[in-house]
Amino acid sequence: MKPLQFAIIGYGGMGSYHAKTIMKKSSEVVAVKGVYDIKSERQDVAQADGFLAYESLPELLEDETTDAVLIATPNDSHKELAIAALKAGKHVVCEKPVAMNTKELDEILAEAKKCKRTFMVHQNRRWDPDFLMIRQMYQEKTLGDLFQIESRVQGANGIPGDWRHLQKHGGGMLLDWGVHLFDQLLFLIDSPLQTIQTDLSYILGDEVDDGFHSYLTFENGVKVIIEVGTTNYIPLPRWYVKGMEGTALISDWDLNGKMVKATHEETAAPKPIQAGVGLTKTMAPPREDATEVLSLPAVETPYPSFYANFYDVVVNGGEPIVKNSEVRRVLALLETILAEESK
Ligand code: NAD
Structure with missing residues (x-):
C-alpha cells in the first residue's frame, strides 16, 4: 500500500495538528510531502518540524509528486483554495466549516x-x-428509546x-463549534428535522456570535438541545441524555460520567424528603432497588479512521463516511440561522 502524498495549505493550529498528529497516526495511508502558509513565520515552523516549505501556492499546486491537498486556512479562503487544488488535479481534504455558504x-x-x-470535509x-x-x-437502545x-461545549476563554x-x-x-455539534446530531438521528429555534449570544461584544442555544425537534419525537458558550466559568456536562x-451523563472528553437505569423491581414508593422549606415525594431520589447505577458502556470505533476512509474513497472508490450531501445539509441549516439573525 503506497500512502497518498499530501501537501498542506495553512500551517496554523489545525494544519500542524494534522501533520504532526492525525496524519502521523495514519501513516500507512497518508504522508506529508510539504506545506505552504502565507505567513513566513509559519513556514519556518513547518521547516523546523521537518517538512518541506513550498515557496508559493503555485509551487505547491504544481508539485506532480503529490496526490492530495489538505486545506487548513481560515474559513473564507476554503472555496478559492479548494477549486485551485481540484483544477490542479489534486484530491482535497478541507477543514470545517467547508465554506461560507452553500453557494460556495x-x-x-x-x-x-x-x-x-475526491473532495471530503474533515468532520472529525x-x-x-x-x-x-x-x-x-x-442505536442499541441501551436506555430504551432516547x-x-x-x-454542550462550554468554556470561559x-x-x-x-x-x-x-x-x-x-x-x-456557530460556524466553529456549531458545525461540529449540528453535524453529530444530524448524523445520529435517523429522522427528518421538524423544527429549530436558535438564540445566538453576543455577550463579548464581537460582531460574531460567541455562543448559542439551539432547540431542535425531529419527526420521530426526539428533542435536542445544542449549546455552545465561551463565557461559562462552570461548564455543564458535555452530554445529558x-x-x-x-x-446518562457524560461530563467531559475524558468520558467521566454514569448511567442510571430503572430496574422495574416491585418497590415501595419513594419516601418524602425535606426540600428547602417544603416537602416532596415527586423529587425525592428513587428507592435504592428501583434503579441501578452503571458505568458508561465501552465503545469501539465502528468505522475506519478519517484518513483510512479517505484513502479507500480515492484508491478503491469506497463510500465516504462524511458525505458531501450531509455536509451541505448542515451548512444550509447554519446559513438559515445566520440569515434569520441578520434580518
Ligand atoms: P489558525 O489561524 O491557527 O491557522 C490558519 C493558518 O492559515 C495561519 O497560519 C495562516 O497564516 C494561514 N493562512 C491563511 N490564509 C492562507 C492562505 N490563503 N494560504 C496559505 N495559508 C494561509 O487557524 P486554525 O485554528 O488552524 O483553523 C484553520 C481551519 O481549521 C479553519 O477552517 C478551522 O475552522 C478549522 N479547524 C478545525 C478543527 C477541527 O477539529 N476539525 C479544529 C480547529 C480548526
Whole structure:
C-alpha cells in the first residue's frame, strides 16, 4: 500500500495538528510531502518540524509528486483554495466549516465532479469517543428509546485567535463549534428535522456570535438541545441524555460520567424528603432497588479512521463516511440561522 502524498495549505493550529498528529497516526495511508502558509513565520515552523516549505501556492499546486491537498486556512479562503487544488488535479481534504455558504460549496462540488477528484470535509468529531458512546446508546437502545439529547461545549476563554472574531473570515461559534455539534446530531438521528429555534449570544461584544442555544425537534419525537458558550466559568456536562429506561451523563472528553437505569423491581414508593422549606415525594431520589447505577458502556470505533476512509474513497472508490450531501445539509441549516439573525 503506497500512502497518498499530501501537501498542506495553512500551517496554523489545525494544519500542524494534522501533520504532526492525525496524519502521523495514519501513516500507512497518508504522508506529508510539504506545506505552504502565507505567513513566513509559519513556514519556518513547518521547516523546523521537518517538512518541506513550498515557496508559493503555485509551487505547491504544481508539485506532480503529490496526490492530495489538505486545506487548513481560515474559513473564507476554503472555496478559492479548494477549486485551485481540484483544477490542479489534486484530491482535497478541507477543514470545517467547508465554506461560507452553500453557494460556495456547490461551486466546489461542481469543480470536483468536473475534475473527477475526491473532495471530503474533515468532520472529525464523528470519531469522538463521547459521541460514539451516545451513538451506541441511541442505536442499541441501551436506555430504551432516547427522547431527549443535550449536547454542550462550554468554556470561559472567549473567542480564540484573530480571524474567528470577524464575520468576513467566517468567524463566530456557530460556524466553529456549531458545525461540529449540528453535524453529530444530524448524523445520529435517523429522522427528518421538524423544527429549530436558535438564540445566538453576543455577550463579548464581537460582531460574531460567541455562543448559542439551539432547540431542535425531529419527526420521530426526539428533542435536542445544542449549546455552545465561551463565557461559562462552570461548564455543564458535555452530554445529558434521557431514554425511556434511564438517563446518562457524560461530563467531559475524558468520558467521566454514569448511567442510571430503572430496574422495574416491585418497590415501595419513594419516601418524602425535606426540600428547602417544603416537602416532596415527586423529587425525592428513587428507592435504592428501583434503579441501578452503571458505568458508561465501552465503545469501539465502528468505522475506519478519517484518513483510512479517505484513502479507500480515492484508491478503491469506497463510500465516504462524511458525505458531501450531509455536509451541505448542515451548512444550509447554519446559513438559515445566520440569515434569520441578520434580518
Ligand atoms: P489558525 O489561524 O491557527 O491557522 C490558519 C493558518 O492559515 C495561519 O497560519 C495562516 O497564516 C494561514 N493562512 C491563511 N490564509 C492562507 C492562505 N490563503 N494560504 C496559505 N495559508 C494561509 O487557524 P486554525 O485554528 O488552524 O483553523 C484553520 C481551519 O481549521 C479553519 O477552517 C478551522 O475552522 C478549522 N479547524 C478545525 C478543527 C477541527 O477539529 N476539525 C479544529 C480547529 C480548526
